[in-house]
Amino acid sequence: MVRMSLRQGLRTLYWAFWVGWQIESNWASPFAFAVFSLVKPLSSTLLVVVMYLIVSGGKTSSPLFSYIYLGNAFFVYVMGILMGMGEVVFHERERFQTIKSLCITPLSLFTYLLGRGIVKLLTCSISVAITLLFGVWFLHLQIGFSEAQWGWLWIVFPAGLLGIGAIGVILAGFSFLMAQHSFFYIGESISGSLYFLCGVLYPLTTLPEWLRKISYLLPVTYWLEAMRRLMLKSSVASGVESYSLPFLVLVVVLSSFLALALSYFLFSWLNWLARKKGVIDLTTAY
């Protein structure tokens, strides 16, 4: 990895963000982009909402509805950042074929990837904000904050995002060594497994006991539970309700910093391995 000064690092971050934002947004007019940004998250959310409404008979005031809605809203970060960061490598390598140019510049690929990841974070935040506002305005989503909870929120929310970003970086590192199809399969498997196991759409008590043991090992489970406790007025027997809020925050923060450290070393090693094997600019087209 190239050693960089802080100033160089910030410049890389800024320009990576700029490139990423251009790619994400300039494929359409501002109006079309706005419609796309609105329709995609809302349709994903409405799918779950309609399923709920059909069975429950329209009771959006139920704590279970808020539980499901918030989990589904925040999971957008997991899918968007996880898959998005790996897609960066795929796009640079296969679609635009600029990875060789990136490798011969004096920037750090890790920093570049973080910059591109910030764009994903921004687009996901727009989706989450739209989803939450829609829920509050039209579906009577019961969100409430208190003075004490803001402090915890400022810690656990970014810590969780950092952990998710770190997993995204690790995936991106592995994607250097994978064909295009393989990356999408593995990325979707990971995000699909998290969707299924982390209590996104239902309390963990719905899962069989042996699956719940896996859920307890996943930091995203605790992150979602913490976010629900901090943002919702009501609660549900979720399967992790016995854990205290400080414990949830500690798990999220520790796991995120561990993931971040691991991601830096793993990404560096995988990047080096890809260059050694001569596959850094390989196009697979399948």
Place this chain on the structure above:
Amino acid sequence: MEHERTVRQSQGIGTWHELREAFLLNLKAAWGRAYVRIVAQNRELSWVFFDVVLPLLAVAAYVFIYKALKAPEEYLGYVVLGGTMTSYWLNVLWSMASQFWWEKERGLLETFLVAPMSRVAILLGMAVGGIYSTTLRACATFFLGILLFHVKISFQWPFQVILVFLLTMFSLYGLGMIGASLFLLFGREAWNLLNLLQEPVYLLSGFYFPVKNLGFWIAFISSLIPATLGLDAARQLLFPQGRSGFLPVTVEESLLLFLGILFNFLAFKALHWMEIRGKKEGRLTLRWQ
């Protein structure tokens, strides 16, 4: 003799031999496109594994949400059926509708266009191959889903189920062929449009719930997507206890047949029109735009 041949050719009347040659050429082209999907896609066993398991993950999540909501039993079956249909819809989107766009991005579209076979033959081969390979995976997903989640299905009308399936594929892949024509003109927005056509279609077509719950008019407009009618008919046949039908099965079969004929006809017309337009506007070989 040569003069007569030239006159016949100028009037668009080929000899029997020429017609036979053209037919065989296009058949070989269709087989060539189908071959990749029938044989090559099964060579990488990890792809087979993921193509079966990935839809099951989404199915599992939605099954458990219905369990948490204590939904009637047949809803678990709706989810398994809907998860199976997502395989076909994603195949239509990513391997059919966007195929020419992928080729354009890789710089291979010119090769397709200068080759002497009909573009329709290419699309037909893609459709047939896509249906075959996706059906193998979708069946595995469907039967695994039934076993894992203890779903009870009815086998009272097996031939009608097969008929509904065939009509749905006929119309769905016809829609995919129209998409293949449209995407010839798209640039980078194609990728985002493909992503946009996933969740909204799952919602509007009632992949995981009876579409009649969306109201008559939304369900009626959504019926333009063949998956809507196909799923609704299949739900009525496989889970008759649910009484979940939007329209009677025979009406839906007729509509699917009509849509299939319409979409395939429009696909042939659209392909020709889009190609001419793309050549005039110089967009057929533009990459990364």
